[in-house]
Amino acid sequence: MMNLAALVRARDAGKAKPELMVALSRDAIARREPAIKAFAHVAAHPEVAKDGPMAGIALGVKDILDTYDQPTSYGSPAYAGHHPRIDSAIVNLARRRGATIIGKTTTTEFAYFQPTETVNPHNPAHTPGGSSSGSAAAVAAGMIPAAIGTQTGGSVIRPAAYCGIAGYKPSYRLLPTTGMKAFAPSLDTIGLFAASVENVALLAALLTGRDLAFNANEMPVVPSSIRVGVYRCGMLKSADPAMRAALNKAADMAADAGFDVGEIGEPEAMARASEAHSTIEAYEAGLACGPDLARFPDLLSPLLLNTLVEGQDISPQDYDAARRLAKRGRATTTALFGEVDILLTPSAPSAAPLGLNLTGDPRFNKLWTLMGTPAVNIPGFKNENGMPLGIQAVARFGQDKMLLAVAALLERALLLDRAFWG
């Protein structure tokens, strides 16, 4: 995989020009893309900025985000060849920082569940996950050092886990969603992908100008002062044995690394909030994508069409009740993060399922999307077949930097563990 931090260091030391950095990605795409199918479109003549914190970074952008100079199809035949008038806000921000938009990465239809053709770089018979399928696969296949995706259910954390890379869903509204094809606006969140947690933190820092990055030798956290809780939620029993073993291993490693590790039970209000996600998502999608349902019903998949029709049948009273559950869940989540700094959970019930006709299960992600809390996929675990397993770390709203630093320390502990013990 491409190491974003190493590329940026080489550039800043005058050892790699932006043109060369982008050319590396163009070569890698030419070699790997025919097998991986991670791109909906590759820029023919991408602009390369000479200056700016992201100069030379070849960024893949999920095709759910508008670009004025590359077609934007939202994973749907209804938008084949669509050319938006302007960029999405996040793409504009990346360009202002000097990034090169190298191409549009595949998305499931409207970032819902209808799959793309993209395969998992670790085994092409397995799904890369969704909905940010192409963003995760393109980074995992070593074609690009960084990609942008979105999460409304589990669409950043899950594909990152399935593809064995770092995925970061920031606190709600840390990154702007304007110019994203809206699905459920109170849930829609922009997220980032890179090879490692350190890289994804650097990407976030370069993009936002926020103090989110860290030097590996000067971490902004002291492990003994950080309370890490293994989140013993009811749905944990639905995770497969390899995933439960990985979670236990992550907890052991956290303890070995000096963190204050314990177990955290699932508050009832958070279990109920997790269940409320589907109602909120479907109701809002019925509104946000109602115009598509009206205009292009024949061009929508049956899966999406049914969700929108059902969403339009949800009463405002049921939606309000679900929002009240979410509100109570948020208050409880905030209180819980008074007792613990980091929660660890599976990123998904298992490694990437076999087959390309489904994109996997977001059940471990939906609550945190609804809560607006930052979440990171820590890569590096594997199941018995060598397929990646991801552990999700979650922190309180706004604690993005602490979360990224802790996740990076755990990732490093895992790498050292593997280096020593195989």
Next chain:
Amino acid sequence: MMNLAALVRARDAGKAKPELMVALSRDAIARREPAIKAFAHVAAHPEVAKDGPMAGIALGVKDILDTYDQPTSYGSPAYAGHHPRIDSAIVNLARRRGATIIGKTTTTEFAYFQPTETVNPHNPAHTPGGSSSGSAAAVAAGMIPAAIGTQTGGSVIRPAAYCGIAGYKPSYRLLPTTGMKAFAPSLDTIGLFAASVENVALLAALLTGRDLAFNANEMPVVPSSIRVGVYRCGMLKSADPAMRAALNKAADMAADAGFDVGEIGEPEAMARASEAHSTIEAYEAGLACGPDLARFPDLLSPLLLNTLVEGQDISPQDYDAARRLAKRGRATTTALFGEVDILLTPSAPSAAPLGLNLTGDPRFNKLWTLMGTPAVNIPGFKNENGMPLGIQAVARFGQDKMLLAVAALLERALLLDRAFWG
């Protein structure tokens, strides 16, 4: 003005067909539009539904909201002749209920401050207010019974007040903003206009299917159980004498109508939140409209361009600090609405200012937009020149029905007062 409730009653009694109802508006537009200039576009052959709760309602839609079959220019030469691929969510919702989209009403550039050509129907030398200039003026001029607008600062309540009609800014996210040209997404709110508060409540009920309407003879509130507070905020001294007199009169009428009336001081946290609005708005606009600034800098007004450039210069730290002030303000607002049910404030510092080169001052509206609380402009007051003055009623988040009912009772008390005393 056109009475929406009377039209709907006539339709439901079989006395007015939807085609006739729409024809009434087409005739009125033909007569009045040349003088008022409230429309950016009038539909040549508008579809009229036979069925649906909004069948026959000729709805004006602010030209900041996408329509697939009518040009959508966002008040900007950068979007002259722009044809979005699909409707905005709110327009689609209105069509699903059977409404006729009779035309696009004028908006200031990107719903910011650069004015339209629209004049105030009460005196064409005065601004109708902004940014929903055309929506307010078209209803006030009797061309249409109902219109949709948006508010990010004071763009619903202010033009409603200046034009002497009812304006309703619902609780945040009660109406969907997808397909609205985003300016500051955490503030952007869809709002409604109609001749009276009863009419605007009916419009909200028909559009959403929510229980928001009421029968004038069976009001859902008992005045003696409702605590009405005159909000004595610091900026009240900036309201002109006529407006301060109108506020006192509204308080007296509320007491006469049996409400439990008192005065409420301004909590420090709410004053500070009000000041935080500008930072939040400019920072988010710098992101949301950054793509426009990049693509069409020469087609933006200097006023908008400067705001976007300045917004992009605001640091994330300053934005976060402003958001924290807003969060504290929301907690204080919620606590305040434990002591009082309705707050009364001016809708604007004065009646509509003379001249068409400015759209007036949103200072009395920005706090409530940021707080996400529902607000209603109660029309019917006048200054010494006969220009309309509006009083703003505000309630706790989610208390939209109670707010609309109380505002309707106050509006009726005012009408009776005027009928008896001139």
